[in-house]
Amino acid sequence: MAVNSDTNKYLGKMEDPWKEAMDHAVAVARKAGAVIRDALQNEVKIMCKSSSVDLVTKTDQKVENLIIASVKEKFPTHSFIGEESVAAGQPCILSDNPTWIIDPVDGTTNFVHGFPFVAVSIGFAVKKELEFGVVYSCVEDKMYTGRKGKGAYCDGEKLQVSDQTDIRKSMIISELGSNRDPETVSKIFSTMQKILCIPVHGLRGSGTAATNMCLVASGAVEAFFEIGIHCWDIAAGAVIVTEAGGVLLDVDGGPFDLMSRRMVSANNKTIADRIIKEIDIFPAERDDAVKK
Ligand SMILES: O=P(O)(O)OC[C@@]1(O)O[C@H](CO)[C@@H](O)[C@@H]1O
Numbered sequence: 040m041a042v043n044s045d046t047n048k049y050l051g052k053m054e055d056p057w058k059e060a061m062d063h064a065v066a067v068a069r070k071a072g073a074v075i076r077d078a079l080q081n082e083v084k085i086m087c088k089s090s091s092v093d094l095v096t097k098t099d100q101k102v103e104n105l106i107i108a109s110v111k112e113k114f115p116t117h118s119f120i121g122e123e124s125v126a127a128g129q130p131c132i133l134s135d136n137p138t139w140i141i142d143p144v145d146g147t148t149n150f151v152h153g154f155p156f157v158a159v160s161i162g163f164a165v166k167k168e169l170e171f172g173v174v175y176s177c178v179e180d181k182m183y184t185g186r187k188g189k190g191a192y193c194d195g196e197k198l199q200v201s202d203q204t205d206i207r208k209s210m211i212i213s214e215l216g217s218n219r220d221p222e223t224v225s226k227i228f229s230t231m232q233k234i235l236c237i238p239v240h241g242l243r244g245s246g247t248a249a250t251n252m253c254l255v256a257s258g259a260v261e262a263f264f265e266i267g268i269h270c271w272d273i274a275a276g277a278v279i280v281t282e283a284g285g286v287l288l289d290v291d292g293g294p295f296d297l298m299s300r301r302m303v304s305a306n307n308k309t310i311a312d313r314i315i316k317e318i319d320i321f322p323a324e325r326d327d328a329v330k331k
């Protein structure tokens with residue numbers, strides 16, 4: 040049967056209603072990454088947000104504005120949750136509307152120190168369900184993508200999590216975070232100590248949650264866990280990990296909740312459950328907590 044090009048277009052859209060949005064995310068993430076790379080050549084002026092170790096720069100704000108303006112022009116009805124917009128007082132509520140969840144510079148501390156792991160992270164959710172994720176690790180120039188039901192890729196190569204089920208042969212990645220409350224820091228260290236002493240092969244941290252999740256998806260590490268991350272750090276990575284065959288759980292073993300600021304992402308449930316056994320949970324206010 041002959042199919043004319045209009046029908047093809049229609050069928051194409053039916054096959055993937057968010058293809059255009061995802062292609063746009065990849066293009067704008069690449070553009071944003073080039074801005075970050077350029078900025079790395081210059082002296083960076085540092086500002087602080089919630090504390091002296093919660094850093095932000097003009098580049099974070101410039102890149103977030105660039106991404107939002109470019110998406111708004113193409114998809115004017117869509118909603119946004121962006122790290123710097125939330126810091127400036129915008130609400131952090133995930134509605135049913137198509138929503139872009141953006142971390143313009145994941146790894147700002149790395150960025151200001153020239154530590155070479157910085158990512159642009161763009162997740163996209165519809166009816167509160169994540170549809171695709173794009174993480175551009177811009178210093179390495181690696182483009183990671185995940186599309187619900189269609190797999191995860193890095194620069195066109197299909198990603199697959201590690202098949203390791205033995206925690207003693209595993210490499211784990213986590214972060215120390217930016218909370219310097221001594222009680223919280225000691226819980227983070229005690230969790231890391233217990234995991235190290237299982238013993239695991241190694242414990243790492245890249246300084247960017249989005250990159251950490253891509254490392255789980257690539258099979259370079261078996262798991263990444265953290266309490267204190269935000270939805271913009273992990274929305275894109277969540278799709279990339281699950282599409283590479285991995286699992287996402289809450290740190291208490293319950294279902295993953297994007298807005299809860301707690302997550303274990305792993306190659307499989309055996310590894311995730313083993314890590315969960317060692318996590319000393321501490322409180323972190325939800326991203327969507329109603330502000331008084
Ligand atoms: O502020 P940024 O640079 O976008 O986020 C960086 C980051 O340190 O914040 C999270 C919470 O600690 C970490 O997992 C993540 O790597």
Ligand SMILES: [Mg+2]
Pocket residue numbers: 142144145146248271272
């Ligand atoms: Mg971040």
